[in-house]
Amino acid sequence: MIENHLNNQINWFSRVWRFLIAALGAGVVLTSGAYAQNYPTKTIRFIVGYTPGGTADILARAVGQKLTEAWGQAVVVENRAGAGTNIGSEIAAKSPPDGYTLFMPTVANAINVTLYPKLAYDPVRDFTLITNLAKVPGIVVVHPSVPARNVQELIALARAHPNQLHHGSTGIGSPHHLAGELFKTMAGIKMIHVPYKGASPAINDVIAGHIEVYFGAMVSVLPHVKSGRLRPLGVTSLKRVSALPEVPTIDEQGLRGFETGSWFGVAVPTGTPREIIARLHDEIVRIIALPEIRDRMSAEGAQFVGDTPQQYTAFFKAEIEKWGKAVKVSGATAD
Secondary structure, eight states, X not given: OHHHHHHHHHXXXXXXXXXXXXXXXXXXXXXXXXXXXXXXXXXXXXXXXXXXXXHHHHHHHHHHHHHHHHHSSOEEEEEOOOGGGHHHHHHHHTSOSSSSEEEOOBHHHHHHHHHSSOOSSOTTTSEEEEEEXXXXXXXXXXXXXXXXXXXXXXXXXXXXXXXXXXXXXSSTTSHHHHHHHHHHHHHTOOXXXXXXXXXXXXXXXXHHXXXXXXXXXXXXXXXXXXXXXXXXXEEXXXXXXXXXXXXXXXXXXXXXXXOOEEEEEEEEETTOXXXXXXXXXXXXXXXXXXXXXXXXXXXXXXXXXXXXXXXXXXXXXXXXXXXXXXXXXXXXXXX
């Protein structure tokens, strides 16, 4: 009798315990769901690791403005430039994972994994990637006096005159420097790299004929190509660019798989509720499909993406591997 009574009490306590656990779990789910349903209830900051006025800043402000209009809460872009975007990246990585801090990962984050011996954050571990907004391809141009009208002619010229051609970039370890290094590796040629402190001095020198070749961003080079002061040889995307449809890709000119350029996405600190991530993803993908956004950025060579978090994560990891190889081949290190 005593044994049966004890067993009944144990069974009763067990049922009560399971009920409490189930109720608690349901409460958590309801609380999380309600939190996401009411989101956002205050200002959202969008951290960009670049100074105002560039492609990253323009794109972040365009998306932020549309989010503000859709949700009735301000989205404020914070430009936290410095240390190759690492200052802004670290601030974002260490922010509360509550959906009120957005971050714009770029190709610099993939490069910095190898370029810097030690980072104060992990771009894969510390962020949940939401979507890749857009890719902006690079372009290889030459001074009009250079006897090359396509990529194969440039390769032939460089092979005939090793280490006599000079290619400029926006600085050591920049995407454009590494695009040149990748180009030389795949083509089996030797050219001398000339780093500059920004696009303007590099472009001025190639226009003046002080250097022969320049790997640069579509946005900054496009006006000089259209004016005839620079001759385009190829774009660095896998598809031709609508802004210069007559210019073939480097891939279709024989260097199969060659793809470089800048890209700009959206991420949040790891731990942000998945319901908020899903809501941000759906709204941002809707925004970048708007004609007014596409028309504005496509004129500067942007190619919109709008992929899933899983696709963007796979792309990001592949970029880390690709650029890691380019950094090692170039011997570039952070200053």
